[in-house]
Amino acid sequence: MSEKNESWPDLAGRVVDGPDGRHHILPVRVYFEDTDFSGLVYHASYVRWFERGRSDFLRLLGGDHRRLIDGSGGTEPAAFVVRRMSIDFLKPSRIDEVLEVETRVKQVGAASLTLVQTVRRSDTTIAEAEVTVVLISVSGKPLRISEALREAFREQGKSASV
Amino acid sequence: MSEKNESWPDLAGRVVDGPDGRHHILPVRVYFEDTDFSGLVYHASYVRWFERGRSDFLRLLGGDHRRLIDGSGGTEPAAFVVRRMSIDFLKPSRIDEVLEVETRVKQVGAASLTLVQTVRRSDTTIAEAEVTVVLISVSGKPLRISEALREAFREQGKSASV
Amino acid sequence: MSEKNESWPDLAGRVVDGPDGRHHILPVRVYFEDTDFSGLVYHASYVRWFERGRSDFLRLLGGDHRRLIDGSGGTEPAAFVVRRMSIDFLKPSRIDEVLEVETRVKQVGAASLTLVQTVRRSDTTIAEAEVTVVLISVSGKPLRISEALREAFREQGKSASV
């Protein structure tokens, strides 16, 4: 069951099937907190926004998968942590703008997941990232991602990986 | 004309008329960035959320008012800055929760505006703030808020100020 | 034993006895991350800086007190959380400036502590706060502050409370 919020249906963004494959989109508004004295968005704000995109992408994969992740499914509590991240900052963005964070599955490994994420303003790509996350138990050791969850990720990335 | 985003209609929240008056509501999701090692939301995150609420409340007051504020209406560019803020942190909140930031006009002065803001989770009040903002020109001097804008604020606070 | 770092002796600031009493001073540099598009420091940055001041003030009270706090002294693990905070934002500050966060004990209660904190640039007060923190166990219940720790706080505030 997908975890939708009744009062605010789009709060976790949407999973869409575009011409270039299935992906998750999360809208982000640029607030004061995201900018710096240069007048533009501070570069670390994109890093926070990419994390929001990944969190909501996982959220929309539905309850069963989150149960696997948070340990409520009977397995050891665990979380995805970022292992590697590379970002190209291509264009500036500014206060009050509405941007969209796109998240796509690139590769599914035994204990890791590689995502391609972009921040766009309409058709303009503002920033682009490749992010590798690994599943780590609360006690700190890497965990194998369950077959069900890997299958769900593969499904997400399906049409994208042509 | 109210400034609505077509693709994401609720992105700036909503102005609602409740039993206790008209106010603005903005939903906020708790992400990793908002929490700290205690497992709870970091207290300064509420300060950022209150600012988002105020920004989107102003946004929904519509284009004419924003033109006054940002100088595009022919007046000197200016912004509301926080002059005083007091916050009560009443209950903890946690990762993944959906909270709502409520913003109400309490008092409209010649150059200042006092707002009452709360963060709620359903019927539970998590944090409560009283915030006074003043209109400051880019060159740093306090500005008189235009009569049109003051009237708009009074209108917002109308049923609330019984 | 006070917890000093050998390589960076001032990293946690200093406890000083001034004409107006004993207090803790922590220097803070204004970086990109602390500013917003207005060109000034973002108001929530002061909230983060006040927290740094309180953390380092506690740090310099010495190891025994921290052991009480973090549970390593055999008591239940606990942390001070902010219960109430009021801030006056008096003057703007800007990128690259060196500011000082002053922290003074105002009142010591059974389970709470009230501090007065200011951010200064030389003799100019930029922001001023009164902050009440309470000791909360990891399981969420308020804890009585140990007599030893209360005595240490009283000692800090001694000359200040004339």
Added chain:
Amino acid sequence: MSEKNESWPDLAGRVVDGPDGRHHILPVRVYFEDTDFSGLVYHASYVRWFERGRSDFLRLLGGDHRRLIDGSGGTEPAAFVVRRMSIDFLKPSRIDEVLEVETRVKQVGAASLTLVQTVRRSDTTIAEAEVTVVLISVSGKPLRISEALREAFREQGKSASV
């Protein structure tokens, strides 16, 4: 003339000549604001720390170079902005730890500068980044870095680039 703060001599870190070349070191304390609910440092905090390291590295290059950068030397006001960044997150770090941000010059281009930065805890590398920054005028166009400034950067990286 190097820009030292009299009261807090190490506030901008230090330039040191190590066995593996000259580099800049900035100490960083882990505060509440830097952690998340996993109990560890939030990954975007490293991005902020790397920026602090770069800012203070530039600061210690001395006043003349900063004058070039901020336009007070008679040239167009400009700032270095991040164009590309890749980070490996190798080990976790935790609240209260003292870390060191190391910054080294890797390559000096006509309008860009590539730096290698690490976050260490004693001999342990916590995170490692390669960051390319470009000099951009306030109006948004890339600027040629002055020969004097390029020479200063080359000097910094000298022993490192054997």
